[in-house]
Structures are given as structure tokens and as C-alpha cells.
Amino acid sequence: MxxxxxxxxxxxxxxxxxxxxxxxxxxxxxxxxxxxxxxxxxxxxxxxxxxxxxxxxxxxxxxxxxxxxxxxxxxxxxxxxxxKHEKKYILTITADNATSTDESFSMNELGERGDKCIPLDVVFIRANGEEIRRKHRKGERRICNQTLPKLAFQEFEKQITALSVEEKESFPVSRYSLKDKPFCGIFSSVKEFKKHRNSIEYLIYHYGDGKQYVINSWNIFTTLIFVSCLSRSKKKFR
Incomplete structure (x- = not known):
């Protein structure tokens, strides 16, 4: 059966x-x-x-x-x-650094390593200890490779929207290793994204009334630069 x-x-x-x-x-x-x-x-x-x-x-x-x-x-x-038998590690991202309980973790191999890892949970922790999680849309998986950058979009949505077109297009969003030049650009649609990079490696973040942001994204580590840049920009946003 x-x-x-x-x-x-x-x-x-x-x-x-x-x-x-x-x-x-x-x-x-x-x-x-x-x-x-x-x-x-x-x-x-x-x-x-x-x-x-x-x-x-x-x-x-x-x-x-x-x-x-x-x-x-x-x-x-x-x-x-x-x-139950897979090894689990904690990756901590701050405005200054990304560290892991996996001693072999390296920012020099984000693309290759990310292809072999599966996210089990994603959470932002504020200075007061408050935990912030992704408010997923209907039908959207709670945890996936795109949960971390989507959570970053969720937390900084107003600040990102306030950026100029030029600032959005020059914003670092993904990187496959420290040796690689980062991909830049927060776009308003897949069509606009593909004008700059004709690739299937993208993330769509829905917000407001039918609006969206599209950025280059692949595995769970490639958008660490996007999350850390938003954290470093916190004071500027204020």
C-alpha cells in the first residue's frame, strides 16, 4: 500500500x-x-x-x-x-561579521557550501532579545533558501522603498565568495531584473498591493552580503 x-x-x-x-x-x-x-x-x-x-x-x-x-x-x-542524524550548525550574522559553529565555515566558498546545506530555522534577534521571524505568504514554505533575505526585506521594507532608483540598483545583494565581485540591484520586477542579469537565480519579495522586489539569489549563503549590508545601513536608514 x-x-x-x-x-x-x-x-x-x-x-x-x-x-x-x-x-x-x-x-x-x-x-x-x-x-x-x-x-x-x-x-x-x-x-x-x-x-x-x-x-x-x-x-x-x-x-x-x-x-x-x-x-x-x-x-x-x-x-x-x-x-535526526544530520549535523546542525548555527550561523550568526551581525553588521560586522558572519560566524558559524561549523569551524570549517568560510566566506570564501559560499556558493559551493550553500549548495550542500539546508536551512532549518531563520530568526532575527533584536538587542532586547525579541525574536523576529518571517511572516510567510499563503502557500509559501516557512523555511527555505530564500527565507533569510525575505526576512531582511520584511524588516527593512520601508527603508528599502525609500531608497532612490540609483541606490537600489547599486545595492549589493549576493556574492558567491569573497573573491567574486558582488551582484548588485534591487529591482521592481523580474523583467527589470533580467535587463541587468538574464538568470533564473532570483528571489521575488512581495509587498504592499501587488508590488514586488527582485534580487539575485541562489542558495542560503549567497545573500549574506545583502543581510549584512542592510544591518550596517541601519543608522543611515534612521
């Missing part, structure tokens, strides 16, 4: 059911965790089994599908899945 056809709402109901009733010991996960919006962890196979039980009145069982199948099905529905 393959993974049952389920909707995102079915999975959300399953999570509520598990919160109320707990997880039987035989259904604990050995390989993956589903991470909820409030950072609770759930075994993906059991979540699928409970969702199927709620929606289709079936017996709760995980015998008919594999962990990888459950992982792919839940990710397709927009849920975040973590591998």
Missing part, C-alpha cells in the same frame, strides 16, 4: 490528535522528525497513519509505507522534516 492521499488539513488534525493523545513507544521515529510551527517534533510515519485514520477511518498503522515515503509526502504538503 502506498502513502494515502491526504491534505495539509488532515496532517494538522493529526498533529492535534497526537498532542492530545501522545505517541505510543512503538511509533517513535528513528530517522526523521516533523517539526511543527511551534518547533515540536513528531514521527512522520505516525503522523501519516493518524491523518489517514482521521480522514479515512482506517486502522492506525505504519506497516504499509516507509519513512522516506512519509518524509516526501509531508514535505510536498509544505511541512518541515529534519533528519
Amino acid at each position: 502506498a502513502i494515502p492521499k491526504l491534505k495539509k488539513e488532515n496532517v494538522i488534525e493529526a498533529i492535534k490528535f497526537i498532542d492530545k493523545n501522545g505517541i505510543p513507544s512503538q511509533y517513535q521515529s528513528n530517522q526523521y522528525d516533523l517539526i511543527s510551527e511551534d518547533n515540536k517534533k513528531y514521527p512522520p510515519k505516525y503522523v501519516i497513519a493518524v491523518a489517514n485514520h482521521i480522514e479515512n477511518k482506517t486502522e492506525i498503522t505504519t506497516d504499509s509505507f516507509k519513512a522516506d515515503e512519509a518524509k516526501k509526502a509531508l514535505e510536498k504538503l509544505g511541512f518541515r522534516i529534519e533528519n
Whole structure:
């Protein structure tokens, strides 16, 4: 039997059911965790089994599908899945520097290293300790390679909008290593972006009433320069 056809709402109901009733010991996960919006962890196979039980009145069982199948099905529905055995690191970005708990992290290989890393969470922390997270649009994945620069857009939206056209077009937005010249330009549409760089490596940030900003972007590290430049420009923006 393959993974049952389920909707995102079915999975959300399953999570509520598990919160109320707990997880039987035989259904604990050995390989993956589903991470909820409030950072609770759930075994993906059991979540699928409970969702199927709620929606289709079936017996709760995980015998008919594999962990990888459950992982792919839940990710397709927009849920975040973590591998229990993958190494996790914290990258801290300030106005002056970017440092990582991964001792081998280097600003000289952002493109190559970023292609091998998956973001698990992104948060801004203000001086008073307040945590700011991305207010994602409907249908938008909570965490992806573009969450960090989109969070930067979210926090500095008014200040970016106040920049002149010339200032926007000369603003550093991405870099693949310290050896490379940074790509510059915050544009009002994909069409305008492609006048300057005909590439599929771009990010679209939606704001206001149908407006958007478009910048060059690829993996999770390439836009570190964009985030750090906005942080350094904070005093200027004020």
C-alpha cells in the first residue's frame, strides 16, 4: 500500500490528535522528525497513519509505507522534516561579521557550501532579545533558501522603498565568495531584473498591493552580503 492521499488539513488534525493523545513507544521515529510551527517534533510515519485514520477511518498503522515515503509526502504538503542524524550548525550574522559553529565555515566558498546545506530555522534577534521571524505568504514554505533575505526585506521594507532608483540598483545583494565581485540591484520586477542579469537565480519579495522586489539569489549563503549590508545601513536608514 502506498502513502494515502491526504491534505495539509488532515496532517494538522493529526498533529492535534497526537498532542492530545501522545505517541505510543512503538511509533517513535528513528530517522526523521516533523517539526511543527511551534518547533515540536513528531514521527512522520505516525503522523501519516493518524491523518489517514482521521480522514479515512482506517486502522492506525505504519506497516504499509516507509519513512522516506512519509518524509516526501509531508514535505510536498509544505511541512518541515529534519533528519535526526544530520549535523546542525548555527550561523550568526551581525553588521560586522558572519560566524558559524561549523569551524570549517568560510566566506570564501559560499556558493559551493550553500549548495550542500539546508536551512532549518531563520530568526532575527533584536538587542532586547525579541525574536523576529518571517511572516510567510499563503502557500509559501516557512523555511527555505530564500527565507533569510525575505526576512531582511520584511524588516527593512520601508527603508528599502525609500531608497532612490540609483541606490537600489547599486545595492549589493549576493556574492558567491569573497573573491567574486558582488551582484548588485534591487529591482521592481523580474523583467527589470533580467535587463541587468538574464538568470533564473532570483528571489521575488512581495509587498504592499501587488508590488514586488527582485534580487539575485541562489542558495542560503549567497545573500549574506545583502543581510549584512542592510544591518550596517541601519543608522543611515534612521
